[in-house]
Amino acid sequence: MKLERSLSENSIDAYTGDVEKLATFAERELAGKSPLDLDLDHLRKFVYALAKLEISPFTQARIISGIKGFYRFLMYEDRIMEDPSQLLEAPKLGRKVPDTLSFIEIEKLLEAIKLGEPEGHRNRAMLEMLYSSGLRVSELVELKKSQIFTEIGFLKVVGKGNKERLVPIGKDALRYLKLYEEHVRVHQHPAKGHEEYVFLNRRGQKLTRVMIFLIIKKTAELAGIHKNISPHTFRHSFATHLIEGGADLRAVQEMLGHESITTTEIYTHLDRDYLRQTLTDFHPRK
Numbered sequence: 001m002k003l004e005r006s007l008s009e010n011s012i013d014a015y016t017g018d019v020e021k022l023a024t025f026a027e028r029e030l031a032g033k034s035p036l037d038l039d040l041d042h043l044r045k046f047v048y049a050l051a052k053l054e055i056s057p058f059t060q061a062r063i064i065s066g067i068k069g070f071y072r073f074l075m076y077e078d079r080i081m082e083d084p085s086q087l088l089e090a091p092k093l094g095r096k097v098p099d100t101l102s103f104i105e106i107e108k109l110l111e112a113i114k115l116g117e118p119e120g121h122r123n124r125a126m127l128e129m130l131y132s133s134g135l136r137v138s139e140l141v142e143l144k145k146s147q148i149f150t151e152i153g154f155l156k157v158v159g160k161g162n163k164e165r166l167v168p169i170g171k172d173a174l175r176y177l178k179l180y181e182e183h184v185r186v187h188q189h190p191a192k193g194h195e196e197y198v199f200l201n202r203r204g205q206k207l208t209r210v211m212i213f214l215i216i217k218k219t220a221e222l223a224g225i226h227k228n229i230s231p232h233t234f235r236h237s238f239a240t241h242l243i244e245g246g247a248d249l250r251a252v253q254e255m256l257g258h259e260s261i262t263t264t265e266i267y268t269h270l271d272r273d274y275l276r277q278t279l280t281d282f283h284p285r286k
Contacts, residue, residue, distance in 0.1 A: 001015060006162045007160075010209075015070070017066075018066030018067055018070070019035065019066065019067065021063065022043075022067055025046050025049060026046075029045070035070070036074065036079060036080055038084055040084050040086075040087055042084070043067065043084055043085055043088050046067075047064065047088065050063060051091075057091040060091050064085075067085055068085045071085040099227060099229075099233055100233065100236045100237045101225070101227070101229070101233060101234075103241060105223075105227075106131055106234075106237060108223045108224070109127070109223045109229075110124065110128065110131075111223070112219050112222040112223035113219055113222075118202075121176070121179050121183050121184045122180050122184055122199055122200075123215055124176045124179075124180070125173070125176040125179070125180040126140060126199055126212070126215070127216070127219070127234065128172055128173035129143075129169065129173045129177065130234035130235065130238075131173075131237060132169050132170035132172065132173035133155055133157075133169050134238035134239060134256050135155075135235065136159065136232070136235065136257075137209050137212050137232070138209060139157050140199070141197075142158065142197075143199065144196040144197055145196050145198060146196065148177070150178075153168055153170075153171075153174065154166050154167065154168055155169050160257065165255075167255050177198075185200070189204050190204040194206050209231075212231050216229055216230065239264070249261065
């Protein structure tokens with residue numbers, strides 16, 4: 001997964017966890033069998049057990065995808081003669097419309113950050129960048145100084161599969177990034193090996209994904225926003241506001257780093273919902 005597919009550590013951990021779940025199930029429920037000894041009926045029992053645990057269909061589908069990848073690998077390595085997962089079906093999934101913030105909510109959330117506090121400049125710069133450029137949380141925490149081209153207003157982002165893309169960054173994000181660099185970052189003493197990372201914690205180390213989640217949750221509380229917000233909410237809001245403003249779908253796909261345009265098309269569906277709601281709210285014969 002790492003060498004041939006260039007998957008991130010988070011993806012590798014997820015896929016490994018899927019196989020470990022299967023191995024644990026086989027050990028406890030299938031008389032101590034190994035995953036190498038399982039057939040389709042055994043795998044269906046595993047999927048049924050997942051459903052009984054009330055794991056969401058999306059999570060079930062991801063686990064099944066991981067299991068299928070594992071058995072394809074075993075086939076490729078000649079560890080098994082037949083792939084028992086070939087006819088294993090995942091639950092049917094509807095297309096989930098992502099949660100977003102309105103522009104007013106984005107502004108409320110950003111203004112709730114107090115620049116006078118020790119982490120204020122850093123947090124404002126981070127959230128401005130999430131909304132300005134539609135970054136994934138992993139792309140934000142891994143961002144390095146050499147990836148920022150201030151003079152042309154672009155970031156060089158390393159996304160999934162180590163694929164690079166150029167993403168524009170807004171003027172406000174650049175302004176708060178400069179304030180952070182001049183008032184905070186320049187005075188920090190980075191830990192060894194963390195010198196090039198843009199956003200650091202108090203110990204001079206790059207921030208973790210969990211820390212970004214916690215910062216956003218706390219800021220949302222301060223702003224009085226009660227939606228379930230995560231770093232990905234900023235990415236969804238970035239894409240949605242571009243589509244609502246008339247942006248070209250291909251351009252949004254490029255900025256988000258989506259391999260397939262069908263992934264980006266979810267935002268056109270969301271835009272149609274927005275238009276329908278506008279009709280309902282304002283048309284005299286709604």
